[in-house]
Amino acid sequence: MNSYGDGSHHRRARETVEDTPESWDVLQTKQRFDGHIIKVVTDTVRMPRDEAAERDYVVHPGAVAVLALDDQDRVLLIRQYRHPTRHLMWELPAGIRDVPGEPLVDTAARELAEEAGYRAATWHTLIDLRTSPGMSDERIRVFLARDLTKIPDEENGFVHRHEEIDMPVKWIPLPDAVEKALMGMIHNSPAVAGILAAYAASVEGLALLRPADAPEA
Known part of the structure; x- marks a missing residue:
């Protein structure tokens, strides 16, 4: 879980502009579709301030x-x-x-x-x-x-x-x-x-x- 305390905005502004790996907690995963190449799932993700939100996305082999x-x-x-x-x-x-x-x-x-x-x-x-x-x-x-x-x-x-x-x-x-x-x-x-x-x-x-x-x- 990520913390967003005082001053975090200024710290983040100084960070290098480069995508970095990060994984927020997944509370639940539901599979909606399983096809020949792709899958569609819904993850319930723990958001900042301990909120949860559902995110639908396609799982692809690349x-x-x-x-x-x-x-x-x-x-x-x-x-x-x-x-x-x-x-x-x-x-x-x-x-x-x-x-x-x-x-x-x-x-x-x-x-x-x-x-x-x-x-x-x-x-x-x-x-x-x-x-x-x-x-x-x-x-x-x-x-x-x-x-x-x-x-x-x-x-x-x-x-x-x-x-x-x-x-x-x-x-x-x-x-x-x-x-x-x-x-x-x-x-x-x-x-x-x-x-x-x-x-x-x-x-x-x-x-x-x-x-x-x-x-x-």
Whole structure:
């Protein structure tokens, strides 16, 4: 339980601007829905001043996404139907963390190969996202993949199904991708975040990027 005594506001104002782990007491948990990938639960959480409040949220296994950047500074985008939004959306290659214990960069490499047909020799952690922290525990790590090579069709035995059938792949210059994100033409959150992060990181020559195996908070 957290204490909010006199002076706490001033102490907190001096703290470093960095998300930090913290877990408030959960008095009760009720499971509302258990699906193929997600669950929905209601936690009764002990709040400051010893009050309790219910919080509904989605339990999600997490995901990875890949911003693939070629030697011409073009971003690889794929287009996929997203039924909840009723839109065809331009996105980064991405996928669920569905292999227990698999390093995240390996998951990302597999998704890049399966969805786009490319391999990358150089990997960095680009950005970590909590996609909607008020309603879900989902977290997405977006990787930067460079030094790309096309996988010959005969070597890529992945079979596309459902939304992935006839999924186009398009290369677009990074500045153009930034413009499309800012103009509201690209809406997928890891795509927007990855595009803007890659553009910002390029100012420092990618020197600020973390290694591909950087720990998650």
